[in-house]
Amino acid sequence: MALRHAVLAALLDGELSGYQLAKAFDVGVANFWHALPQQLYAELARLEREGLVAGRQVVQETRPTKRLFHVTDAGLTELERFAAAASKPSFIRDDLLVKVQAADHVDAGPLIRQVEERAAMAEAKIDLFRRILRKMRGGLGEEEFLRTGGRVGPYLTCLRGLAFEEGNRDWCLRIAAILRERSAAGPGGGTTAMTREGTAPAPRNPEVAHAER
Amino acid sequence: MALRHAVLAALLDGELSGYQLAKAFDVGVANFWHALPQQLYAELARLEREGLVAGRQVVQETRPTKRLFHVTDAGLTELERFAAAASKPSFIRDDLLVKVQAADHVDAGPLIRQVEERAAMAEAKIDLFRRILRKMRGGLGEEEFLRTGGRVGPYLTCLRGLAFEEGNRDWCLRIAAILRERSAAGPGGGTTAMTREGTAPAPRNPEVAHAER
DNA sequence: CTTGAATAGTCATATCCTTGACTATGAAGG
DNA sequence: CCTTCATAGTCAAGGATATGACTATTCAAG
Numbered sequence: 247m248a249l250r251h252a253v254l255a256a257l258l259d260g261e262l263s264g265y266q267l268a269k270a271f272d273v274g275v276a277n278f279w280h281a282l283p284q285q286l287y288a289e290l291a292r293l294e295r296e297g298l299v300a301g302r303q304v305v306q307e308t309r310p311t312k313r314l315f316h317v318t319d320a321g322l323t324e325l326e327r328f329a330a331a332a333s334k335p336s337f338i339r340d341d342l343l344v345k346v347q348a349a350d351h352v353d354a355g356p357l358i359r360q361v362e363e364r365a366a367m368a369e370a371k372i373d374l375f376r377r378i379l380r381k382m383r384g385g386l387g388e389e390e391f392l393r394t395g396g397r398v399g400p401y402l403t404c405l406r407g408l409a410f411e412e413g414n415r416d417w418c419l420r421i422a423a424i425l426r427e428r429s430a431a432g433p434g435g436g437t438t439a440m441t442r443e444g445t446a447p448a449p450r451n452p453e454v455a456h457a458e459r
Numbered sequence: 460m461a462l463r464h465a466v467l468a469a470l471l472d473g474e475l476s477g478y479q480l481a482k483a484f485d486v487g488v489a490n491f492w493h494a495l496p497q498q499l500y501a502e503l504a505r506l507e508r509e510g511l512v513a514g515r516q517v518v519q520e521t522r523p524t525k526r527l528f529h530v531t532d533a534g535l536t537e538l539e540r541f542a543a544a545a546s547k548p549s550f551i552r553d554d555l556l557v558k559v560q561a562a563d564h565v566d567a568g569p570l571i572r573q574v575e576e577r578a579a580m581a582e583a584k585i586d587l588f589r590r591i592l593r594k595m596r597g598g599l600g601e602e603e604f605l606r607t608g609g610r611v612g613p614y615l616t617c618l619r620g621l622a623f624e625e626g627n628r629d630w631c632l633r634i635a636a637i638l639r640e641r642s643a644a645g646p647g648g649g650t651t652a653m654t655r656e657g658t659a660p661a662p663r664n665p666e667v668a669h670a671e672r
Numbered sequence: 673c674t675t676g677a678a679t680a681g682t683c684a685t686a687t688c689c690t691t692g693a694c695t696a697t698g699a700a701g702g
Numbered sequence: 703c704c705t706t707c708a709t710a711g712t713c714a715a716g717g718a719t720a721t722g723a724c725t726a727t728t729c730a731a732g
Contacts (some may be wrong), residue, residue: 248554249718255561258666265680278556283613285719287681310680310727322564329565333554333573333579335486337493340549340622341461345542346619347491348468349534352542360546367548386626392637393644399562406559409626410551417619424615431606451557462688478710498689506728523710561688 249289250298251328252279254321257299259400261314264290274374277400277407290315298324349404354429358422367417368411375408463511464541465492466502468533470512472613477503487587490620492611503528511537553603560632567642571635578631581624588621 255278256262256270267290268283269275272441281289293299300322301313315326345357382401383391392398468491469475469483480503481496482488487621494502506512511534514526530538555577558570596604605611 247717248552248557251554252557252560255557258561258564260562262679265678268681273610276550278560279552280550282720284678284682284721302520306679308728309678325561326565329558329561330569331556333476333577335577336551336553336555338549338620339461339492341464341546342549343491343616343619344461344465344468344545347465347612347616348471348538348542349615350610351471351612352539353586356543364546364548393640397563398637399560399564402562403556403560405633406626406630407551408554409630410623413619413626417622420701421615424611427606428611460687476710478708481710495690497691497712519709521698522708526708617703 249279249281249285250293251325252281253289253293254298254317254325255399257315257317257321258325259397261302261316263304263312263314265312267315274371275378277375277378278403293321297321303315323423342418349425358425358429361418361422361425365415365422368415368418370410371411372415375404375411379404379408461501462492463506464499464538465494466506467497467511467538468612469539470528470534471637472610474515474529476517476525476527478525480528487584488591490588490591491616497601506534508609511647538569562638567638570640574631574638575576576609578628578635580607581628584624585621585628588617588624592617592621 252271253267256267262270264283267286268281271279271281271286273280287381290299290301290373294301294315297318299315300318301315303311305311314410342360345352345360349357372405379388379401383395386395391401462553465484466480471493475483477496477500481494484492484494484499486493503512507514507528510531512528513531514528516524516525516526555573558565558573561571592601592614595617596608597606603672604614608614
C-alpha cells in the first residue's frame with residue numbers, strides 16, 4: 247500500500263486531475279514512483295472514499311470536464327504517519343539484468359543491441375531530469391536552492407532519478423563494450439578455467455545417495 | 460513473467476536447491492532480482508511441469524533431503540528467446556523516495572533517521588558486493604577478468620548492484636545533510652517565494668465554471 | 673475529410689508479489 | 703537440557719500491478 251502515499255505526495259504540490267497524475271507517474275517523469283492510469287484512478291477513488299483526498303469538478307470549454315484532487319488534513323496526517331513508519335528496503339528488478347546475468351549462455355548480438363538501446367533511453371531521461379531540475383531551482387545555484395528554496399522534496403527525488411539513470415547509462419555502455427570485445431575475441435566463451443567458486447556457496451554437505459526421481 | 464527467467468538465469472551457474480535459490484534471491488545478495496522462498500518454490504514447480512528445469516533428489520546424511528534443479532535444453536531455448544525479446548523499462552520504486560518527495564510537509568526528524576539508516580544499509584551491501592566481486596574474479600584484475608574470464612554475467616550484474624548501492628549511499632548522505640541543515644535553519648520551511656512553476660505543468664485550459672461536487 | 677494525437681476517464685481479467693502462517697530435522701550454544 | 707539457528711520445503715489468502723480494451727471530444731496535420 248505505497249501507491250496511495252505516492253499519490254498523496256504527488257498531490258502536495260498542487261491540485262492535479264487523474265489524467266495529470268497519470269502523466270506524472272508515466273514512463274517519462276516517474277522519478278519517484280511509477281503507475282498506470284487505471285491504478286491511479288482506482289487509488290484516487292479509494293482515497294476519496296476514505297477522505298484522504300477531495301476532488302472538485304472543473305467544467306472546461308474545449309476539453310472534457312475533469313476533477314482536480316487535493317490532499318485533505320486527514321490525508322496529510324496519514325502521510326505524516328507513513329513518513330515516520332519504517333521503510334522496507336528496495337530492490338532493482340530489471341529484465342535487462344536478468345539477461346546480462348545469462349550473458350555467457352545466450353546470443354550476444356541482441357543483448358548488445360538492447361543494452362545500447364537502454365543506454366540511449368537513460369541518456370534521454372538524464373536530459374529530461376536536468377531540464378526539470380533547472381526549471382525547479384529557477385535562477386538559483388543548486389546549493390543555494392537546496393539551502394533556501396521552498397519545497398525541495400521533488401527536487402531531491404529528481405536528483406535520485408538523475409543519478410540512477412546516469413548509473414544506468416554508464417553501466418550499459420560498459421557492458422556493451424565488454425560484450426562486444428568478448429564476442430569479437432572468442433565467441434565460444436572465456437579462456438580461463440571455469441571453476442565454480444564464488445558464484446554459489448559450494449554445498450559442503452555430504453551427499454550420500456543420488457536417486458533419479 | 461520475468462521471475463521464471465531470473466530463476467533460469469540463476470540456475471545457469473550450477474544446480475541449486477529451492478532453498479539455496481531462496482537465499483540467492485534474498486535481501487542480501489539479490490543483485491539482479493529479488494523474490495521470496497514461496498515464490499521460488501512455486502516457480503520451480505511450474506518450470507518443472509513445463510520441462511524448463513529438471514530436479515534430482517539428493518538424500519543427505521545429516522540434512523533433510525533436497526532437490527537440486529538444473530536448466531534443461533528447453534529451458535535454455537526459452538532463456539535465449541527471452542534474451543532476444545524486447546525488455547520493458549525498469550523503474551525505481553521505493554518507499555523512501557515517496558517520503559522524501561513529501562519532505563517539505565512532514566516531520567524532518569524521522570525522515571533523517573531513515574535516510575541515514577538506509578545509507579548504512581547501502582554501505583553494508585557495498586562491502587558485500589565488493590567481497591563477492593573479489594571472490595568471483597579470483598586473483599585477476601577486473602579488466603583482465605572481464606576480457607578473459609569465463610562466466611562474466613553474474614559479475615556484470617553484481618557491478619550494477621554495487622553502483623546502485625553506491626548511488627543510494629551517496630544520495631542518502633546528501634539528503635540527510637540537506638534536511639539537517641534546513642531543519643536547523645528554518646523549521647517553518649524555505650525562505651524563497653513558493654511559486655508553482657516547474658513542478659507540475661500549469662493547467663493552460665480555460666476553466667469556466669467551478670462546481671463543488 | 674479523415675486520420676491521428678491529446679484530453680479525460682473506466683472496466684475486466686490475469687498474473688505477480690507479499691504477508692503470515694506451518695511442518696520437520698539436526699547442529700551448536702549456553 | 704533447552705533454546706535458537708540453519709536446512710528444506712509448503713499452504714492459504716489477499717493486496718498490488720500489469721494487459722488489453724473501451725467511450726468521448728477536440729485540435730491539428732495530411
